[in-house]
Amino acid sequence: MKRQYLWILALLSLVACTGNDDRSDAYGNFETEEVIVSSEIAGKLIRFDIELGDQVTRGQVLGLVDTTQLSLQIKQLNAQKKAVASQKVNLRAQVEVQQEQIKNLKIQQDRVHKLFADRAATQQQVDDVDGQMQVLEKQLQSTNTRFISINSELDVLEAQLAIAEDKLAKCAITSLMDGVVLEKYMELGELAAPGKAVVKLGDLTELDLRVYVSGAQLAAIQLEQQVEVLIDKNKTENESLSGKVSWISSEAEFTPKIIQTKEERVKLVYAVKIRVKNDGRLKIGMPGEVKF
Incomplete structure (x- = not known):
């Protein structure tokens, strides 16, 4: 009985060792670069017909703030310019x-001066014409100066x-x-304000798996390195994806971990991002594993 017990322990030990060899090198979650789009003008949101999950392109109009007051102001300024x-x-x-x-x-002045030279006109006549x-x-001169004033007024307008x-x-x-x-962050008819967030956008065509590695692992990791990324298929199986190391932190940081000993609870690690093309299976926040 004792010998049988020892065989069971040895078998379990062997299985545990085999499982450790198959373990991933790092774990993390998927993320993407997110962009907050804000309003630059205060006013009522009169158009806002996008929905969560909509695909948008750069430069596409997402919403419109009420333009009535500005349109009237432009009309008034054009009328002032015309006037x-x-x-x-x-003036011309x-x-x-x-x-x-x-x-x-x-x-007439030349004639009077000529007559004065011939003594046919008086000094008074010369002074009058001059x-x-x-x-x-x-x-x-005064009329021409007014052109400068008008031009300045036009520049202001x-x-x-x-x-x-x-x-x-x-x-x-x-x-x-x-x-x-x-x-x-807003709905149609609400009041927008400068700097007030309207929507959050993200590019889901590629996601980054952010993981943390130890200093010992860092030497084996290089930028543009092709790696294997694993995601959950079900409770017992994983799916394998291809990824590329896109960023390695230049500074170490402390990452808290839920471990019993104080030495392991706070460990010095480096952040690494693995870029993975998304075929629709990846979601922001989804856990992932990587093998370097």
């Missing part, structure tokens, strides 16, 4: 009239119009990547 620009037309007409007046007065010329020239049009463009909430809608 200010019309002032330049009137004034300039032409003043230039013609100066031209005619110049002829004074009129100075008045007309100052009027022309152009800047305000550009700001309003930029805000109008930002009313469209667009996707920042190709991916899948993972979370919705």
Whole structure:
């Protein structure tokens, strides 16, 4: 009986040893890069017809904030621009009239100066015609100065119009990547605000299995290394997938573990990511194993 007991212990020991050789090198969970899309403009969400799990593409419009106020503001600014620009037309007409007046007065001025040289005109006549010329020239100078003021006013309106049009463009909430809608934080009709999260997107075509390895294992791991990834098929079987080491942490970190001894409970490890193509079987948060 004692000998039989010893044989059973030896057999169990052999099975345990065989099982340890087949164990994976590291364990972890699948994750992906997630992007939070936020609103840039405050207003009511008047369009938001996406659902969880929808496939979206980069630049696709996901939602629309109410544009009524901005559209009216742009209309008002365009009307102001038109009104200010019309002032330049009137000023050009004034300039032409003043230039013609100066031209005619110049002829009269030359005649009076010539008569004065021949002693046929008085000094008073010369002073009068010269004074009129100075008045007309100052009027022309003043009119031309008003062009500068109008142009400056138009520049201000152009800047305000550009700001309003930029805000109008930002009313469209667009996707920042190709991916899948993972979370919705708002619903149609709710008030959006700058920086307020609207949706969370993620790329599920490839997922990263984040695992932690010890310093002893690190020497055998290289970037772009092909590895075997295992996921649960059922309670007793695994499925094998092909993965590639895409990232290795350059710094060690402490990872708490539920182990009895203090020495093993906090252990120095390195994070490693294995990129795996997703054929639909992988989900975010799913556990996985890797053999290097």
